[in-house]
Amino acid sequence: ETGVTQTPRHLVMGMTNKKSLKCEQHLGHNAMYWYKQSAKKPLELMFVYSLEERVENNSVPSRFSPECPNSSHLFLHLHTLQPEDSALYLCASSQDSGGATDTQYFGPGTRLTVL
Amino acid sequence: AQTVTQSQPEMSVQEAETVTLSCTYDTSESNYYLFWYKQPPSRQMILVIRQEAYKQQNATENRFSVNFQKAAKSFSLKISDSQLGDTAMYFCAFMKRAAGNMLTFGGGTRLMVKP
Numbered sequence: 001e002t003g004v005t006q007t008p009r010h011l012v013m014g015m016t017n018k019k020s021l022k023c024e025q026h027l028g029h030n031a032m033y034w035y036k037q038s039a040k041k042p043l044e045l046m047f048v049y050s051l052e053e054r055v056e057n058n059s060v061p062s063r064f065s066p067e068c069p070n071s072s073h074l075f076l077h078l079h080t081l082q083p084e085d086s087a088l089y090l091c092a093s094s095q096d097s098g099g100a101t102d103t104q105y106f107g108p109g110t111r112l113t114v115l
Numbered sequence: 116a117q118t119v120t121q122s123q124p125e126m127s128v129q130e131a132e133t134v135t136l137s138c139t140y141d142t143s144e145s146n147y148y149l150f151w152y153k154q155p156p157s158r159q160m161i162l163v164i165r166q167e168a169y170k171q172q173n174a175t176e177n178r179f180s181v182n183f184q185k186a187a188k189s190f191s192l193k194i195s196d197s198q199l200g201d202t203a204m205y206f207c208a209f210m211k212r213a214a215g216n217m218l219t220f221g222g223g224t225r226l227m228v229k230p
Contacts, residue, residue: 043218045219107159108159
């Protein structure tokens with residue numbers, strides 16, 4: 001596998017379920033991101049991890065819980081979600097080197113539907 | 116806080132013709148980067164082109180070029196010789212130079228290339 005991969009690609013869950021989204025990057029990067037893409041809204045940054053430490057939590061509800069066990073893997077744990085949380089969840093990674101090449105590369109996304 | 120505005124929700128262009136997508140942004144930062152990302156119907160977000168704010172020369176990548184007007188805070192994307200494969204959502208994004216390198220996205224422009 002190359003680039004940034006995400007699993008599952010599609011997920012349907014009830015409001016009482018607990019599920020997790022997985023992201024893996026094969027680019028040797030040290031920063032990873034979760035974004036939410038809803039219909040008719042700009043992409044929203046949810047979480048940023050740099051060197052496995054959370055750098056930014058963009059006022060995301062606690063029903064979303066990120067986990068970054070190492071620089072290659074990022075999880076988003078979901079519990080007691082609401083129907084308005086239905087969206088495409090995108091993962092991205094970059095080389096947070098403070099240089100001029102910190103471009104973010106995106107995964108294909110997980111389409112989440114909350115019933 | 117930074118804001119990014121794409122004033123054209125939808126555009127269309129005939130194959131082989133040229134189209135320009137608009138983007139304006141608002142920031143008090145002096146050191147930043149600007150990006151155009153493409154999201155085809157397959158949903159994989161792909162980097163099209165990037166511009167460093169300190170560089171006066173406009174970035175180009177094959178058929179894609181930008182018109183960067185720093186004083187006007189404008190960053191338009193020109194696609195020359197449009198191809199059917201250019202059909203996608205195009206997002207303009209702003210990134211300030213800081214830990215985490217967080218991206219702020221515009222609302223997107225849906226481009227349809229017609230045969």
